[in-house]
Amino acid sequence: MTDTPIAEEPTPPPSRSPWRYALVALPLVIAGLVFWWGYNRAQPHQFSGAVIQGVSAAPDFTLSSDRGPVSLSDYEGKVVLLYFGYTFCPDVCPTTLFDVAGAVEDLSDDEAEDVQLVFVTIDPARDTAERLGQYVRHFDGRFVGVTGTEEEIGSVATLYGIYYRAGEGTEATGYLMEHTATLLVVDRNGNLKLVIPFGVQSDAMASDIRYMLR
Template sequence: MTKCFSSFHKVFLSLVLILASLSPAQAQWRNFFHFAKSDSYGSNIQGTHFGHGLEAIDEQGKRFRFEDFKGKISLVYFGFTLCPDVCPTTLVHLSQLKASLNPDEAEQLQVYLITVDPERDTPERLKEYLAYFDPSFKGLVGSPEQLAHMAKSFNVFYNKVPTSAGQYTMEHSAFVFVLDQNAESVL
């Protein structure tokens, strides 16, 4: 229990420091995190039930359900592979976080990218993209209806924005959700 507890706190504190240092999204992070009496940043959301009912396909093409979050500390981020700045920056910081842990602690941590761009982000594309950051990172993609459900269950905003020449980009919330080993939200 003590080992798991200390691993969780090390991950938590490291994540908070990394997220607070993200310069492109610093204003968003300041709005999301608040200064707590414990001298750490974050919102304790224990007892909330983000993600329940989630169903998707992972980067291996296998079915993924909410229950699959159980067993490890999960860091869940919504983004997309063609994101020009915040997504890759966040994934670099998450890979640095995982690399800073000892092997036993790193084994207890799983990072997930849930794509907000299911039209372009296939399981294969997610696998290739995430391998640039850490081959152990998992990607999740769903139908537009599944994405809407996943985003709603995590209170995440996303929006398709047209650009020049008939292309588009995605606007989206840039929060990292922390789920404990029981898949309960803690940050």
Template sequence: MSRTQKTVIVLAAFVALVLGLTVNKVLNSKGDGTDKVALLDAGIVLLPQSRSLPALSLTNQDGQAVAVDGLKDKWSLLFFGYTFCPDICPATLAQLRQLLGMLPDEAKHRLRVVLVTVDPHRDSPEQLKKYLGFFDPAFQGLTGAQADIQKLANGVSIPFIPADTSQENYTVDHSGNLVIIGPDGTQRGFIRAPLNNDKLAAQLPSLLVLQ
């Protein structure tokens, strides 16, 4: 087994452990008006307590600075991926486009989708904007320094393995899980991959009315 394969296994195990511990805490926490079992069945894992995001700035698809702890006023779904991804990323973004189309207008307007690149070496703002336009022009993209992106990913418990950019046509090992950010700019939970759009469309509207 190669070193990369071992690292991928460790990464997957770490993410699974974090989600497993979170699910256990959720099921044993006091109710807040949401149907936790139905949410979990849809792949939505809410944190028992919201988590602040790292105080750092990235650059969006329009070249503008964005404070990641300033993603407020709407709910946000953060997906850590990259535009040269051969499989997980285009499939996930296509599913998210479909999911938005399945939501009532009120719920859809409360939600933004943000792709945080794990490949800043190739994903410039221009590249992100062009790529996201294939799926939905309203999707947002964030890029920046590798260290800042890793800090954000680790801060929301979605770590990834930086690529060897000296290799031609390199790929980046990353998770397909989504991060849920509330309208107050704090992390509220995760959506586990693979996405089930039918169940998500049924459960998200009740979640998106919460503050």
């Protein structure tokens, strides 16, 4: 690249060998390589959400699914994706689950083995364990949906930075929930590591998950 201008020169003085330029250009190349190395080091992986550097153990919880009690600690050694939503939600929640299912699909079978999605309802009054189970398994047979008492759910949501509230609705819909729509990722060591906002596509999620599985 740096040779181009030299090549374009109309009549280079004969006394100057091009090698002298090469000598000067060499540090440039080295600098380029060092910069590239530094750049790659500084950007090992571009996560699609906010990365938490602090080592903060994700709070454990035990809630119930239609196939028995589920604790976060059951999935030790796996990457756990936590999503707080409700089955009445027609737009945002199914979209997120659909994207997560797509991400899991992208992974190899071995990788997918080590990933678990847990859908925590924020509407325990309407979402029974049975309903949740059937709901999440529609997206991926491995997904788990859990519920609990209003107090249990409130407590777990608080600790995971999730705010929710029953908002207005219509006669037909009943109340609708407003809720923090982030997807939380717990790494294999049980630390809450990544907060993915709504709207991240499944391939970006897959690449994050794959990175965390390494």
